[in-house]
Amino acid sequence: MEEPIIEVKNVSFCYPPLEVLEDVSLTVKKGEFLAIIGPNGGGKTTLLKIILGLLKPQKGEVYIAGKRVEELGKWRSKIGYVPQTAQIDYTFPITVEEFVMTGRFGLIGLGRKPQAHDWEMVRKALREVKMEEWNKKQIGELSGGQRQKILIARSLALEPEILILDEPTTAVDPESSESFYELLLRLHEQGITIITVSHDVGVVAQYADSIACLNRRLIKHDRPEEVIREGVLEEMYGREAAFFHHGTIPHIVVRETPPER
Amino acid sequence: MEILRFAFMQRALFIGLIVGVLGATLGVFVVLKRLSFMGAGISHAAFGGIALGYFLGWDPILTAVIFCISVGIGISMLIENNRIKEDTAVGIFFTSTMALGILLIGLKEGYNIDLLGYLFGNILAVSREDLVISLAIGVIIAFSLYFFFKELVLSILDPEMARVIGLPVSFLHHLLVALFALFIVISVRIVGIILVSALLTIPAATALQWSKNLRKVLVLSSIDSLGCVLGGLALSYYLDTSPGATIVILATVVFFTTFLLPLPLKKK
Ligand SMILES: Nc1ncnc2c1ncn2[C@@H]1O[C@H](COP(=O)(O)OP(=O)(O)OP(=O)(O)O)[C@@H](O)[C@H]1O
Ligand SMILES: [Mg+2]
Numbered sequence: 136m137e138e139p140i141i142e143v144k145n146v147s148f149c150y151p152p153l154e155v156l157e158d159v160s161l162t163v164k165k166g167e168f169l170a171i172i173g174p175n176g177g178g179k180t181t182l183l184k185i186i187l188g189l190l191k192p193q194k195g196e197v198y199i200a201g202k203r204v205e206e207l208g209k210w211r212s213k214i215g216y217v218p219q220t221a222q223i224d225y226t227f228p229i230t231v232e233e234f235v236m237t238g239r240f241g242l243i244g245l246g247r248k249p250q251a252h253d254w255e256m257v258r259k260a261l262r263e264v265k266m267e268e269w270n271k272k273q274i275g276e277l278s279g280g281q282r283q284k285i286l287i288a289r290s291l292a293l294e295p296e297i298l299i300l301d302e303p304t305t306a307v308d309p310e311s312s313e314s315f316y317e318l319l320l321r322l323h324e325q326g327i328t329i330i331t332v333s334h335d336v337g338v339v340a341q342y343a344d345s346i347a348c349l350n351r352r353l354i355k356h357d358r359p360e361e362v363i364r365e366g367v368l369e370e371m372y373g374r375e376a377a378f379f380h381h382g383t384i385p386h387i388v389v390r391e392t393p394p395e396r
Numbered sequence: 397m398e399i400l401r402f403a404f405m406q407r408a409l410f411i412g413l414i415v416g417v418l419g420a421t422l423g424v425f426v427v428l429k430r431l432s433f434m435g436a437g438i439s440h441a442a443f444g445g446i447a448l449g450y451f452l453g454w455d456p457i458l459t460a461v462i463f464c465i466s467v468g469i470g471i472s473m474l475i476e477n478n479r480i481k482e483d484t485a486v487g488i489f490f491t492s493t494m495a496l497g498i499l500l501i502g503l504k505e506g507y508n509i510d511l512l513g514y515l516f517g518n519i520l521a522v523s524r525e526d527l528v529i530s531l532a533i534g535v536i537i538a539f540s541l542y543f544f545f546k547e548l549v550l551s552i553l554d555p556e557m558a559r560v561i562g563l564p565v566s567f568l569h570h571l572l573v574a575l576f577a578l579f580i581v582i583s584v585r586i587v588g589i590i591l592v593s594a595l596l597t598i599p600a601a602t603a604l605q606w607s608k609n610l611r612k613v614l615v616l617s618s619i620d621s622l623g624c625v626l627g628g629l630a631l632s633y634y635l636d637t638s639p640g641a642t643i644v645i646l647a648t649v650v651f652f653t654t655f656l657l658p659l660p661l662k663k664k
Contacts (some may be wrong), residue, residue, distance in 0.1 A: 187560055190604045212561035223554045227428060237550045241561030266469040289557075300445045 140165040140297065146195030148181055155181045156192070159353045160178050168319070168329045170339040173349035179332045180219050182349060183301050186330070187216060201296070202313070212241025215290030219301035221282075225275040231285055232257055232270040237290035253287060260292035261285075263318055282304045287315065291322075298322065300331040316342050321341070399592050399633050407517040407527055408586060408639070412625040414534040415595065416585045420621035421541055422575055423600035424614055431550045434471060435576055436593040436597040439487035441467040442580050443589055444493030447500040456514070457584065461577045468494060468573030472566070517588035517640035519629070537575050544568065549610070586625070598647040599624065602654050620650055633639035 141163040148156040155178045161171050171179050185188040186197055188204040191345075197204040199214075215238065229310045235257045236249055243249055261267040264284040267275065277285065283306045290298060298319075305313040321344055323329055340346065347355040426435050445463030449456035467489050474485040501511065513521055541548070551558040551568045558565050559568055576596070583592050603617035629641030635642070 171467070178507065189556065189559060208562065211560065214560065216557065216560050218556060221554065222556050224428070227553045227612045228613050229549070229553060230609070231519065234553075237557065238561075240546050240550055240563070243546070245547065248546075288435075293561075316575075362623075 138165050139163065140167075140200055141184065141330070142198040143182070144196045144198070146182075146185060146192045146197065148170060148178070148185060148190065148192045148194075154351065156185070156353075159195070159349075161347060161353055161355060163328060166323070166326045166328055166334075168323045168344045169331070169344065169347060169355075170343035170345070171332045171347045171349055172334065172336055172339065173332065177350040179349050180301055182272050182353075183216075183299055183330070183332065187214065187299060206345075209241075212239075212335060213296040215293055215298045216297035216362050217286050217290045217298075217300045217303045219305075221286055223274070225282070227274065229274055230270065231266065231274060231277070232274050234285055234308050235260055235288045235292050238292040242293055256294060257288075260288040263291055264288045264315070280311070283307050284311065295327060297328045298330070300329070302332050302334065304333070304335075325357060338380065398612060399630060400511050401407075404520050404522055404577070405629075405633065407522040408629055409522070409584060409626060409655055410527060411522060411530045412528055412586055413585055413622070414630050415579075415653060416622035416625035417618050418534055418537050419583065419595035420599045420603070421594035421614055422537060422572075423598075424603065424610075424617050425541070425548055425552065425572060426576065426596045427577075427600040427604065429572065431572065431576075431598045432593065433483060434468075434486050434573075435596050437471070437490040438464050438468055438573065438576055439580055439589050439592040440490050441493035442577075442592075443515065444497040444500075445493075446589075447497035447513070450511075451500040451504055457581050460589075461581055464577035465570075466582060467575050468577065468648070469570060471570065472573075478540035492623075513588070514584055515588050516638060517584065517586050517591070519639050522585045526585060533578050533582050537578060538573060540575055544571065548572070583655060586629070589639045591644050594644040594647060595621065595625070598644070598651050602647070602651045606653050625648060 139162045141161070143161040145158055146156055146159045147154070159178075159182065159183075171182070173179050181190065186199075186204070188197070188205050188207065199207055200210055202208075232254075236253065239249065239253050239256065243253060256354075258267060258270070258332075261270055264287050266281065266288060268282065268286050269285075274282070276287065283303070284294075287300075287303055290300070304315055307315065316338060319329055319331070322363065331339070331343075345355060345357045347353055400409075424450040426432060435440040442460040442464050445460030448454075449459030452459070454525060471482070471485045471489055475482045475486075485500060498514045503526075512518075547563050548557070548571075550561075551563055551565050555565050579596065580589060580592050587595060599612075599621035602620050603613045606616050607613050615622045625643050627645045628632055629639050631637070631646065632639040632642040
């Protein structure tokens with residue numbers, strides 16, 4: 136749990152003229168479970184895409200396992216990613232299990248076919264999200280929440296060393312959501328590095344080692360409890376942020392605040 | 397079979413075999429990637445390429461292949477970052493390359509009749525050399541599709557994830573365009589450049605209605621395409637019609653018959 140596995144160094148990113156990220160630095164240690172929270176438009180998805188090398192920042196660098204993200208090469212196949220909005224063609228003639236298998240394509244390599252072990256990992260991943268009975272369905276025949284589950288399964292199927300999750304439990308029912316976080320906890324115990332974006336601060340605070348608040352600038356808290364306690368949220372979301380508590384889980388409702396220029 | 401007595405017909409049928417299977421397979425990727433219109437544009441651009449070849453005194457077909465690949469890259473460059481919509485870019489290249497072709501032919505003294513053969517196909521002109529070239533190109537296309545099968549599937553299904561796991565997404569896109577251009581070479585004698593894109597669209601579109609399983613789609617598309625190419629060639633011989641047009645009309649009839657069939661018959 137010592138060495139840094141992801142290093143974001145002084146990253147700035149703008150969609151001209153909008154500055155989305157301003158001088159963001161972040162270090163994630165191997166095996167750490169980090170949650171990123173922040174208001175809509177705060178730049179969370181943008182930051183994840185920069186970490187994955189899908190977007191190139193105007194300033195700053197990202198290193199994964201000591202290598203610049205542009206030069207990751209084969210290491211890429213160890214990163215599982217669940218996007219917030221997947222750009223998937225759901226009419227594509229492919230079954231659920233074949234879809235989940237696509238997560239392993241980087242591991243399998245050019246010109247090779249999936250082997251028995253690959254299929255075993257796919258079945259295991261589908262079991263984890265309780266979708267194993269849907270394995271032969273065409274992906275377009277699934278409901279919204281089920282689609283989300285197979286995206287999660289795909290990210291698990293590649294036996295990731297790093298999991299990057301962008302609001303993975305939106306559209307997923309509360310029971311499945313809870314069992315998903317339990318699963319993340321087990322993966323965390325196995326030493327997998329996890330970064331997840333979530334709006335459910337209360338839930339995330341129970342599981343994560345650390346929480347980063349992102350609204351153009353990033354502040355990382357290594358003790359999740361302090362985020363909920365010390366008025367950090369009000370500061371980030373604005374004074375209009377209102378809290379609702381039912382049971383033990385605090386929910387946050389955020390009103391739109393215009394971005395600062 | 398009286399039709400097989402003629403050497404040119406034997407050669408045409410042999411090329412038809414390659415064209416049928418490869419067009420169907422390549423076509424499934426083209427249709428799934430929504431490149432049908434782009435494909436039509438690129439194959440029409442081959443006219444400009446052939447004219448350019450004639451004009452410069454180079455091999456017309458070879459010039460056309462390089463020309464088509466360049467047009468494919470040109471279209472990709474225009475649509476990068478959504479600056480120009482794909483159909484607009486295709487529309488611009490589609491017409492401008494044909495205009496270039498017309499211009500160059502006008503500049504060259506003496507109208508060359510062979511041009512019609514390139515536009516509409518000419519199975520009488522299938523030479524022994526064409527046979528060898530077709531076989532070689534067929535092997536290249538088949539091998540590329542086989543070797544990059546998984547990667548092509550993912551880059552079409554979910555290009556973002558393809559990039560995350562490190563697949564060369566734009567290379568795969570250009571590869572598909574290059575294979576498309578190569579396919580024009582082997583099918584030009586049979587159907588001509590005007591109708592080439594039909595072979596890459598219609599059988600695949602027909603097969604996609606029958607099945608939601610990619611492997612079955614590939615098989616069905618090949619059977620359909622093979623039937624239409626070989627059947628169309630034979631029909632055209634007996635009816636004394638244009639082979640290319642007969643093949644395309646036959647494929648279209650199968651497509652609409654499938655389309656009009658009630659759904660339960662088609663599912664699975
Ligand atoms: N393709 C784009 N072009 C221009 N601006 C963009 C684009 N994508 C995002 N933005 C802007 O960048 C900002 C950050 O977007 P981002 O998606 O990173 O926010 P987020 O924190 O993930 O929000 P949410 O909680 O809604 O998912 C937003 O203000 C958004 O308007
Ligand atoms: Mg987001």
